[in-house]
Amino acid sequence: GESVGLHLPTLSVQEGDNSIINCAYSNSASDYFIWYKQESGKGPQFIIDIRSNMDKRQGQRVTVLLNKTVKHLSLQIAATQPGDSAVYFCAERSGGYQKVTFGTGTKLQVIP
Amino acid sequence: EPEVTQTPSHQVTQMGQEVILRCVPISNHLYFYWYRQILGQKVEFLVSFYNNEISEKSEIFDDQFSVERPDGSNFTLKIRSTKLEDSAMYFCASSVSRQPTDTQYFGPGTRLTVL
Numbered sequence: 350g351e352s353v354g355l356h357l358p359t360l361s362v363q364e365g366d367n368s369i370i371n372c373a374y375s376n377s378a379s380d381y382f383i384w385y386k387q388e389s390g391k392g393p394q395f396i397i398d399i400r401s402n403m404d405k406r407q408g409q410r411v412t413v414l415l416n417k418t419v420k421h422l423s424l425q426i427a428a429t430q431p432g433d434s435a436v437y438f439c440a441e442r443s444g445g446y447q448k449v450t451f452g453t454g455t456k457l458q459v460i461p
Numbered sequence: 462e463p464e465v466t467q468t469p470s471h472q473v474t475q476m477g478q479e480v481i482l483r484c485v486p487i488s489n490h491l492y493f494y495w496y497r498q499i500l501g502q503k504v505e506f507l508v509s510f511y512n513n514e515i516s517e518k519s520e521i522f523d524d525q526f527s528v529e530r531p532d533g534s535n536f537t538l539k540i541r542s543t544k545l546e547d548s549a550m551y552f553c554a555s556s557v558s559r560q561p562t563d564t565q566y567f568g569p570g571t572r573l574t575v576l
Binding site for chain 1: 465492494496502503504505506509516517519552554559561562564565566567568569570
């Protein structure tokens with residue numbers, strides 16, 4: 350079936366370094382992509398989104414890149430901080446459906 | 462900043478019992494959702510609700526599940542006869558509209574443990 354998935358289950362980075370979290374998706378009909386952050390004991394928190402007609406979008410310290418040719422999405426976090434430690438999910442919506450389809454998640458560990 | 466709230470934070474129940482999970486969506490939001498996350502797994506969509514009707518549901522959302530907006534603020538998920546495999550975190554979410562650009566905001570979740 351169609352799915353959104355992540356390459357790496359765990360990523361460890363040094364505080365101050367940049368982090369890159371990758372995601373592959375298989376649904377070519379996906380037209381909207383979202384990154385969520387989930388801290389322990391909390392619900393998913395919206396970070397940034399991107400439409401399928403874009404290839405890059407920047408937020409505060411975060412950038413999302415979309416490569417539709419290879420169905421790949423990435424989240425870049427600049428100057429990673431301890432507070433960035435969490436599980437990051439890529440997610441997608443398609444075809445006007447309301448449901449958000451989540452990937453499996455990558456755990457980001459920031460080493461002080 | 463407005464938040465989605467959920468109660469209780471943790472619910473323990475015996476298999477076969479009915480449970481009701483409660484949510485208070487953000488006040489000006491019109492679309493409401495339930496998702497669940499089995500420990501260590503993906504967050505999965507269950508159902509969306511608008512104008513007192515289910516607008517979309519997944520295969521998981523079978524006859525054991527129901528949703529209701531009993532008053533102007535609460536949104537509930539009922540599981541009629543809980544099974545062991547219903548043990549999960551249940552997240553409520555809400556959004557202003559159904560447009561993809563309108564973010565779905567998630568609550569902190571209710572951890573349901575079925576014994």
